[in-house]
Amino acid sequence: VSKRVMRAEKMEVVSHLASSISHEVRNPLTTVRGFMQMMLHADLPEHKRNQYLTTSIDEVDRATEIIRDYLTFAKPSPENEETLNLKQELERTLQIITPLANMNGVKVETNLEDVYIKGEEQFLQQCLVNITKNCIEAMPEKGKLSIVTKTERDKVLLKISDNGKGMTEDQLLRLGEPYFTTKGREGTGLGMMVSMKIIESMNGKLNVTSRLNEGTRFLIELPIVEENG
Ligand code: ADP
Ligand code: MG
Secondary structure: OEEEEOOHHHHHHHOOHHHHHHHHHHHHHHHHHHHHHHHOOOOOOHHHHHHHHHHHHHHHHHHHHHHHHHHHHHOOOOOOOEEEEHHHHHHHHHHHHHHHHHHOOOEEEEEOOOOEEEEOHHHHHHHHHHHHHHHHHOOOOOOEEEEEEEEEOOEEEEEEEEOOOOOOHHHHHHOOOOOOOOOHHHOOOOHHHHHHHHHHHOOOEEEEEEEOOOEEEEEEEEEEOOOOO
């Protein structure tokens, strides 16, 4: 199963998202506030207090996840483009995701070239972290995350692949749809939407291939620029 992502209708949705995101964040905050108010009562039994605290921590984590996945759109994109060394950027991404990879027993393999692209570092990082994080999350037990770049004339192909649970045809079709997640309360369903938007903004292309129970491959094509370009 393969999919080329450049769907205009998906991008249109993005402009309507800001208000619904703030709503999404407000929900957990309201819950936490309610629990804190209940905890003000001095005669609250210990087990109730613990239950309220646990739920509150979960809710705060959820708000953080939503903000993290959505970060790009919280900040209107100014013209902060610069020339970026893709290899250095990927090494930075690896630093960020290594703790998560270790926690999941995921091995990371890389083969990276020094190649230059144009983009905003913060956005590129967000995109790379979202995609690699999804790969790691798809490999609950001992997987392999592979990150390879290959230069071809005026573009670079960045291949990020996992040997995790993969996606069904329907899941692949819905990838990037706002709030589409198979992770229940653990997921936001915003990461891929944001990542696709970022790749598009860099004049890049994304091609995703997936096989259920075998793995998923993200092929990102980006235009190359001169080192001092
Ligand atoms: P979230 O990670 O919060 O669920 P995303 O937008 O990042 O939201 O991803 C949406 C969904 O796409 C995931 O819930 C998962 O079902 C699917 N997905 C994304 N990447 C992968 C992958 N590498 N392997 C398998 N499924 C994936
Ligand atoms: Mg995700």
